[in-house]
Amino acid sequence: MEPEPTALALLLLGQQADPGSERGVECPGDLPAPSDPDLVSRARAAKEALGDRLFILGHHYQRDEVIEFADVTGDSFKLSQQAAARPEAEFIVFCGVHFMAESADILTEDSQQVILPDLAAGCSMADMAAIGQVEDCWRVLERVGVAESTIPITYMNSSAAIKAFTGKHGGSVCTSSNAERSMTWAFERGEKVLFLPDQHLGRNTAVRDLGLSLDDCVIYNPHKANGGLTDEQIRTAKVLLWRGHCSVHGRFTAECVDDVREQVPGVNVIVHPECDYSVVEKADQVGSTEKIITAIENAPSGSAWAVGTELNLVKRLAHANPDKQVVYLDKTVCFCSTMNRIDLPHLVWSLENLVAGNVVNQIVVDPDTQYWAKVALDRMLALPGPAPSQD
Numbered sequence: 001m002e003p004e005p006t007a008l009a010l011l012l013l014g015q016q017a018d019p020g021s022e023r024g025v026e027c028p029g030d031l032p033a034p035s036d037p038d039l040v041s042r043a044r045a046a047k048e049a050l051g052d053r054l055f056i057l058g059h060h061y062q063r064d065e066v067i068e069f070a071d072v073t074g075d076s077f078k079l080s081q082q083a084a085a086r087p088e089a090e091f092i093v094f095c096g097v098h099f100m101a102e103s104a105d106i107l108t109e110d111s112q113q114v115i116l117p118d119l120a121a122g123c124s125m126a127d128m129a130a131i132g133q134v135e136d137c138w139r140v141l142e143r144v145g146v147a148e149s150t151i152p153i154t155y156m157n158s159s160a161a162i163k164a165f166t167g168k169h170g171g172s173v174c175t176s177s178n179a180e181r182s183m184t185w186a187f188e189r190g191e192k193v194l195f196l197p198d199q200h201l202g203r204n205t206a207v208r209d210l211g212l213s214l215d216d217c218v219i220y221n222p223h224k225a226n227g228g229l230t231d232e233q234i235r236t237a238k239v240l241l242w243r244g245h246c247s248v249h250g251r252f253t254a255e256c257v258d259d260v261r262e263q264v265p266g267v268n269v270i271v272h273p274e275c276d277y278s279v280v281e282k283a284d285q286v287g288s289t290e291k292i293i294t295a296i297e298n299a300p301s302g303s304a305w306a307v308g309t310e311l312n313l314v315k316r317l318a319h320a321n322p323d324k325q326v327v328y329l330d331k332t333v334c335f336c337s338t339m340n341r342i343d344l345p346h347l348v349w350s351l352e353n354l355v356a357g358n359v360v361n362q363i364v365v366d367p368d369t370q371y372w373a374k375v376a377l378d379r380m381l382a383l384p385g386p387a388p389s390q391d
């Protein structure tokens, strides 16, 4: 029952550009062919040549071929801490998606350069909240008279502009590892939370962790006048959930949980909090990618796990834990197509350019956005809580 991607699914989900969610980006110069048998030795040689000048960060959803070259792997929270902890590295190559590289640029010294090996590695969830829409939403809250008592919390999966907006309005960033602490922090400072852009993480945190009711949460739809809400609904809601979601985690349904329980007796179901509330409610455990890894690593030999998160990570977990049964929660496979944009040819291309003295695909956040986004990121990093484990 180990998930094996079919050629068709790979074509649809992992290998080809998705014009709905990705910008096509040409790499200047020659991108090595994926079939080049020397890619691994070229990556090794470039990494060795750069030595301590280079630090490679790899998100858990990255391909194996890329993870192999990461100096540190982690979830969004751990990677943001690690980016800030290497002031001596001249180049931070971020194997992840655009918003993560932006956060790394914000958290690192001005002298450090952050590189995203493929600029088409975006995030469809982050794209669901545009800064103009969020400013419109805030004007609605001002008109209704609740802006002063509302604290914005934005998930890490958002643009630097949204993080800066959050910082300017007294709010904080959160990741899936610390959403509960961030929301608790927000309610210590205000009466209402505007949670951006993932409605599912916001709802799961408010209801499951903070004990609010589903009725305390309303969805703010940026495509509708007044967010699709009456003034009264805005006034009485405790949490305004931005209407955004992750298309990868949106594939998991409550039926998937029922099916796997039927097929694998005694299975433990563990899911990411970007999944729908109905899925999280049926699961045995919920947590960030880092928490999912730790739970399975520490599980007794012979135990069975169905995992509701991105496929690259689930496949790696299955291989790293041969004494346990690790299966994918959905019947059909699902990579994050934008995470998958970072492949070995792009990594080799960016590293070899650095060796040659060309900084390619640098991610630069403008100083004003950087200042306010850092305010919001620093509030998150200052939250009390366990330090993430080191690799």
Ligand code: 13P
Binding pocket: 060, 074, 075, 076, 077, 123, 157, 175, 176, 177, 246, 274, 287, 288, 289, 290
């Ligand atoms: P974490 O690694 O923080 O759990 O986030 C998952 C994710 O979807 C990143 O895009």
Ligand code: SF4
Binding pocket: 061, 097, 122, 123, 124, 125, 126, 157, 246, 247, 248, 249, 310, 336, 337, 338, 339
């Ligand atoms: Fe964005 Fe979802 Fe991909 Fe994470 S898994 S980068 S939230 S689309």
